[in-house]
Each structure stands twice: as structure tokens, then as C-alpha cells.
Amino acid sequence: MDSIMDIRNLNLWYGDHKVLHDISVSLPKNQITALIGPSGCGKSTFLKTLNRMNDLVEGVKITGDVLYNGEDIYDPKLDVTWLRKHIGMVFQKPNPFPMSIYDNIAYGPRVHGITSKVKLDAIVEKSLKDAAIWTEVKDRLNKPALGLSGGQQQRICIARALAVEPDILLMDESTSALDPISTSKIEELALELKKKYTVIMVTHNMQQAVRISDYCAFFLLGDLIEFNKTEDMFSMPKDKRTEDYITGRSG
Amino acid sequence: MKNHSTGKNRSTRKELIEKGINGIFFLCGLVSVGFVLAISIHLVISGLPAIREIGLVDFLFGAKWLPTATTTEPAFGILPFIMTSIYGTAGAVILGVPLGILTAIFIAKVAPPAMASVMHTAVELLAGIPSVVYGLVGMIVLVPGIQRMFDLSSGATLLAAIVVLSIMILPLIINVSETALRAVPREYEEASLALGATELETFFKVSLPAARSGVAAAVVLGVGRAIGEAMAIIMVSGNVANMPSLLGSVRFMTTAIASEMSYAAAGSLQHQALFSIGLVLFLFIMMINVSLNVFVKGRREND
Missing domain, CATH: 1.10.287 (Helix Hairpins)
Structure with missing residues (x-):
């Protein structure tokens, strides 16, 4: 297993409240890793430490190491915009900007200095194709993205994240606000994406974890209880608490 | 039963x-x-x-306002007042709008909560200052300052009026823009930051465009306030019916009415013409309100 992120002894507090306890795990490259666990177990918080979106929370304190390709992302000298360019994120609720579809996708590349119309056109087309929504929107690129359905909006958000050519895509329950058909489209998309990207996703839906993830991390009350290949974890969980959760006896 | x-x-x-x-x-x-x-x-x-x-054309486009001339024919052209009102308002907008919007961004997005709350309160106090006080301070501080700076015989100029007006419209622009900026969903900003944009890029490329209809409404409200103001600018603008120039004394539509109404003989043409100026001003403000409604309606349709 080639790892792309190595987390060592990660602890996180919101004010006096300790949310993550001594997490150590290596996340594999070009695989889908699912983070599962009951609400409030810290899995979303953990996800947001990986691209430092937790920096935006008032009173957050973090100890331990988070290494991305061996580089400590909490090094004070590290440029956080560089980090977030390489580790993209798709949120729970589809959140396209109130702009045209084209401008949504071109936003990231423009921020990172690409101004050539030819280049932008190519990036927009490629990103929308990679997000499996090109055929649905190619004739309405100048229409507002907010006019699309929820599932389409979420794929626009994925395309927007892909447009800056990240290595890793973090997905924070990105299908929980969608209908089953849109959800299965995003799942297929995730399977397609892992050829080029590493996908780390938080999910509440254990069937989803089984369907698409290669590796699975089970969180409970801020502890990482178990990390294993998904098929192994679901066929023979090593920890009693994991077994209780995936069989529905707890959570 | x-x-x-x-x-x-x-x-x-x-x-x-x-x-x-x-x-x-x-x-x-x-x-x-x-x-x-x-x-x-x-x-x-x-x-x-x-x-x-x-005559409508002579009235609106006549460049001479000599309502009480006795040796020559009296003239009732209000073009100097109209142009002064437009120049003064435009100047106030050019100075006040960028300052107001940047302040709003600072208060709504950048400043730590304690500082934001202090600044917000200060802006509200600014809005509560009576316009005659603005005029008074302008007369004591600004007018002599401009006189010295440009070596003029009098500092009571269009420039002084523009500065006073731009300060007066600031609280309106700041408050309305701030409200619009605060209403921008946090999700938009998070999406931008997650793409590797800096906070500043996020505020200017996502938050401000998302709040644009509210900010536009703020500007229109500021224009309405500036064009309708009389008391503060009558004290600093010199009140002479010249065609407007930045360092010359000028008279606005509002100040023409306010200053001449007291001595125009009741029923005279001058007296009636002052009402006509009022009508023109009224039409200007109506147009501003209509455009405000268009903005507000546009905002509702965008949501």
C-alpha cells in the first residue's frame, strides 16, 4: 500500500473540548478511503484537518503530525493555499457559486493565475467531463449553476474541485443531500476518479462504504477504532465496537 | 340552547x-x-x-439664474443647480462608495468580532449625527482647510460639499452593504477557500459578487441621500448660482430652494420657480427609487 497522507498522533480540541484522540493512520494513494462512524464521532473534523479547513474554526488546537507526501501540512511555513490546491474538497451540501457554470469551474484556475481563454476553455471541458456532467451542461455553460438540480450541482462542485488538478479529493458526506439516482451517479464517479485521484470520503451510509470504498476507517467518540480494507472490516471486524456498529447494534 | x-x-x-x-x-x-x-x-x-x-427648455437648460435682476431681464435657468446636484452626488459616490464598501467588507468579514462590533457602533453613531452638525464641522474645519490648501479666496466650494456628502452617505452604504455581505452563505466562502483561494480573493471574487444586488441597493440609497441633502451643504458650498467647478462656490437644487424660499415674494415667478425646482428634484429622486426597486426585485429573483 502506497500511502499519500500519514497522520501521526493527531489530537484536536475545539476550545476545551477534545474532539480527536491520538489518531494515527496512513491513507492509501489512488484508493477510496471511507470514514465511518456515528454522528459526532469526529470523522468530519478529521477530514477537515487534512486540508486545514479547521483553521477557520475559532479556538481550534491541533497537535501531532499530518504529512502529505512526507511534508508536514501544519508547518507554519507551509502555504495553505498550495495545500488546498492539491487537496480539494467537496462539501455535504452542493455549494456552487452564484455564477455561470463556466465561471464556477474556471474560478479555481483563475485564482491560481490562468487567464488564457483557450486554456480555461480546455480546463472547463476536461473537468466537466471528468465529473461526468459535460453532456448535460455543454450547451448551457453560461447559465447560472444554481439553476441545476441538486445532483447536477454536486457534480459541478466536483468538477470545480477537479479544475485545479488536486491529488486528493475530500468528500464530506457529499451524497447525503441527494436523491438515490444522483447518489449512484456520484458513487460511479468516485470509482472512476480513483484512477487519477485519491478519494477520502466521510459517509453515514454503510452500504455506500461497502459499495465503493477500498479502505475503511471507523471512528467512535473521537477515537480511530479500526482501519482496514473495507471487505476485511465488514466480513471480520477486529474490534467488538466496529462489529456492533456495522451490524447495527450501536450508533 | x-x-x-x-x-x-x-x-x-x-x-x-x-x-x-x-x-x-x-x-x-x-x-x-x-x-x-x-x-x-x-x-x-x-x-x-x-x-x-x-418654457421647459429655458428652465432646464438655461445657464443663468437671475430671478431678481432689475437692470437686465430676469433669467430662470436652473442648469447650474441640476449640474451641481449631479456633480456633487457623483463626487460623493466616487469618494464614499469605495470607502464604504471596503469598510463593510472589513466589518463583515475581516475584523475580529470585538473590533467589528466597535466599528459597527461607530458607523451607527455617524448615521445619527444631525446634518446641521455635519455642516457646522465642515464650515469650521473643512472650508478653511480647502481655502488654505488651494489658496482660494473662499474654501466654500463644491469640493467641500462633496467631502461632506461622501461622509454623510458612508453609514448608509456601510450598513446596507454589511448586511448584504453577512447574508452571503458561508458555504460559498468555504468552497472558495477549499480551492486554494486566499481570504482576500474570496471576499472580492465570491462574497462581493454574491452580495452585489445588496451593494447596488446601498449605492442607490446613498445617491438618494446625497441628492436630497440640503442643510449640511448649504453651509459649506458657498451658495452661488455658478456652473459647477470643483473649487468654485456652487448652489444645489436643494440649497436653491432652501435659501431663496425665505425671501422670494409670495406669488412671484421666482417663488413659483422654486416649486418647479422642487418638482425636478422630486422626479430625480423618483427615478432613483424606481431603480432601487429594480435592484431589490432583481435580488429576489436571483435567490
């Missing part, structure tokens, strides 16, 4: 009270509508005769 009839009586009594109270609300509503109608009708009725006598 008896209970049943009591219940029936009570419901009719309640209904009567409801109707009565509704009637009172309706009358209250009528009062403000009535005032608007009465003022509009009065302005039109009293503003039209002078325009008819002077």
Missing part, C-alpha cells in the same frame, strides 16, 4: 372587533399614502405654472 346562542354572539362580537381594528390599520396606511399623494399633486400643481411661463 342558551350556550349555543352565547357562543354565536361572542363570535359576531369578535368579528366586529376584528373588522374595526382592520379598519384602523387601513386608515393608518392611508395616512402615509395620502401624504405622498398630496405632496406629489401639490408639487405638480405649483411647479408647472413657472415651467409653462419660462
Whole structure:
């Protein structure tokens, strides 16, 4: 297993409240890793430490190491915009900007200095194709993205994240606000994406974890209880608490 | 049987009270509508005769305002006032809008909560200062300052009026823009930051465009405030009916009415022409309000 992120002894507090306890795990490259666990177990918080979106929370304190390709992302000298360019994120609720579809996708590349119309056109087309929504929107690129359905909006958000050519895509329950058909489209998309990207996703839906993830991390009350290949974890969980959760006896 | 009839009586009594109270609300509503109608009708009725006598073109585009001339023919051209009002308002917008919007971004997005709350309060206090006080401070501080800086015989100029107006419209622009910026969903900003944009890039490329209709409304409100102001600028603008120049004394539409109404002989053409200026000003402000409604409507449709 080639790892792309190595987390060592990660602890996180919101004010006096300790949310993550001594997490150590290596996340594999070009695989889908699912983070599962009951609400409030810290899995979303953990996800947001990986691209430092937790920096935006008032009173957050973090100890331990988070290494991305061996580089400590909490090094004070590290440029956080560089980090977030390489580790993209798709949120729970589809959140396209109130702009045209084209401008949504071109936003990231423009921020990172690409101004050539030819280049932008190519990036927009490629990103929308990679997000499996090109055929649905190619004739309405100048229409507002907010006019699309929820599932389409979420794929626009994925395309927007892909447009800056990240290595890793973090997905924070990105299908929980969608209908089953849109959800299965995003799942297929995730399977397609892992050829080029590493996908780390938080999910509440254990069937989803089984369907698409290669590796699975089970969180409970801020502890990482178990990390294993998904098929192994679901066929023979090593920890009693994991077994209780995936069989529905707890959570 | 008896209970049943009591219940029936009570419901009719309640209904009567409801109707009565509704009637009172309706009358209250009528009062403000009535005032608007009465003022509009009065302005039109009293503003039209002078325009008819002077001629619309001579009135609007005449460059000379000599209402009490005795040796020469009196002239009633209000172009200097119209141009001064437009220049003054435009100047106030050019100075006040960027300052106001940047302040709003700072308060709504950048400043730590404690500082934001102090600044917010300060801006509210600024809004509460009576316009005559603005005029007074402008007269004591600004006018002599401009006089010295540009070596003029008098510092009471269009420039002084523009500075005073731009400060007066600041609180309006800051407050309305701040509200619009705070209403921008946090998700938009998070999405931008997650793409590797800096906070500043996020505020200018996502937050501000997302709040644009609110900010546009703020600008229009500022224009309305600036064009309708009289008291503060009458004290700093010199009040001479010149065509506007930045360092010359000028007279606005509002200040023309305010300063001449007291000595114009009742019923004279000058007196009537002042009402006509009021009518023109009224039309300007109507146009501003219409455009404000268009913005607000546009905002609702965008949501």
C-alpha cells in the first residue's frame, strides 16, 4: 500500500473540548478511503484537518503530525493555499457559486493565475467531463449553476474541485443531500476518479462504504477504532465496537 | 340552547372587533399614502405654472439664474443647480462608495468580532449625527482647510460639499452593504477557500459578487441621500448660482430652494420657480427609487 497522507498522533480540541484522540493512520494513494462512524464521532473534523479547513474554526488546537507526501501540512511555513490546491474538497451540501457554470469551474484556475481563454476553455471541458456532467451542461455553460438540480450541482462542485488538478479529493458526506439516482451517479464517479485521484470520503451510509470504498476507517467518540480494507472490516471486524456498529447494534 | 346562542354572539362580537381594528390599520396606511399623494399633486400643481411661463427648455437648460435682476431681464435657468446636484452626488459616490464598501467588507468579514462590533457602533453613531452638525464641522474645519490648501479666496466650494456628502452617505452604504455581505452563505466562502483561494480573493471574487444586488441597493440609497441633502451643504458650498467647478462656490437644487424660499415674494415667478425646482428634484429622486426597486426585485429573483 502506497500511502499519500500519514497522520501521526493527531489530537484536536475545539476550545476545551477534545474532539480527536491520538489518531494515527496512513491513507492509501489512488484508493477510496471511507470514514465511518456515528454522528459526532469526529470523522468530519478529521477530514477537515487534512486540508486545514479547521483553521477557520475559532479556538481550534491541533497537535501531532499530518504529512502529505512526507511534508508536514501544519508547518507554519507551509502555504495553505498550495495545500488546498492539491487537496480539494467537496462539501455535504452542493455549494456552487452564484455564477455561470463556466465561471464556477474556471474560478479555481483563475485564482491560481490562468487567464488564457483557450486554456480555461480546455480546463472547463476536461473537468466537466471528468465529473461526468459535460453532456448535460455543454450547451448551457453560461447559465447560472444554481439553476441545476441538486445532483447536477454536486457534480459541478466536483468538477470545480477537479479544475485545479488536486491529488486528493475530500468528500464530506457529499451524497447525503441527494436523491438515490444522483447518489449512484456520484458513487460511479468516485470509482472512476480513483484512477487519477485519491478519494477520502466521510459517509453515514454503510452500504455506500461497502459499495465503493477500498479502505475503511471507523471512528467512535473521537477515537480511530479500526482501519482496514473495507471487505476485511465488514466480513471480520477486529474490534467488538466496529462489529456492533456495522451490524447495527450501536450508533 | 342558551350556550349555543352565547357562543354565536361572542363570535359576531369578535368579528366586529376584528373588522374595526382592520379598519384602523387601513386608515393608518392611508395616512402615509395620502401624504405622498398630496405632496406629489401639490408639487405638480405649483411647479408647472413657472415651467409653462419660462418654457421647459429655458428652465432646464438655461445657464443663468437671475430671478431678481432689475437692470437686465430676469433669467430662470436652473442648469447650474441640476449640474451641481449631479456633480456633487457623483463626487460623493466616487469618494464614499469605495470607502464604504471596503469598510463593510472589513466589518463583515475581516475584523475580529470585538473590533467589528466597535466599528459597527461607530458607523451607527455617524448615521445619527444631525446634518446641521455635519455642516457646522465642515464650515469650521473643512472650508478653511480647502481655502488654505488651494489658496482660494473662499474654501466654500463644491469640493467641500462633496467631502461632506461622501461622509454623510458612508453609514448608509456601510450598513446596507454589511448586511448584504453577512447574508452571503458561508458555504460559498468555504468552497472558495477549499480551492486554494486566499481570504482576500474570496471576499472580492465570491462574497462581493454574491452580495452585489445588496451593494447596488446601498449605492442607490446613498445617491438618494446625497441628492436630497440640503442643510449640511448649504453651509459649506458657498451658495452661488455658478456652473459647477470643483473649487468654485456652487448652489444645489436643494440649497436653491432652501435659501431663496425665505425671501422670494409670495406669488412671484421666482417663488413659483422654486416649486418647479422642487418638482425636478422630486422626479430625480423618483427615478432613483424606481431603480432601487429594480435592484431589490432583481435580488429576489436571483435567490
